[in-house]
Amino acid sequence: MIRFSIAVCALLGVAACASPQQSQNLRDQRLVRQFPNPADRVGLHVVFASGRGFITSYQPQVIPEQVALARTGQVCRATGQGNQAVLANRLSGSTATLGNGSQVPIAQFKANCV
16 A cells, blocks of 8 residues: 555656646556557556556546456556456546546546456
8 A cells, every 4th residue: 555655646746746738648658558559548547556456547438447447457467466357446536637638537446456
């Protein structure tokens, strides 16, 4: 949990000092590293390592939770942490500012790799 908190604080610190477009560029760079196939990045906002799993933020109006969970499983496999992601708990949702300045709803969950 401490590692997750540090990562979130670092990203939030950068995001607080950056324009929406700069923040979007940073998120996109992270997603490109995690999901080489562009189709797998659609609807995802950010995926952070957290213990034996990941915290995933996604746009529920673009992809359903099960798709976001399956994509998180891809990261589990790519990092050698497991073969799939299993939902541990849903986190509170929020809104995110995209690079163009528009705000979108974001849903989040914690998933463990198994």
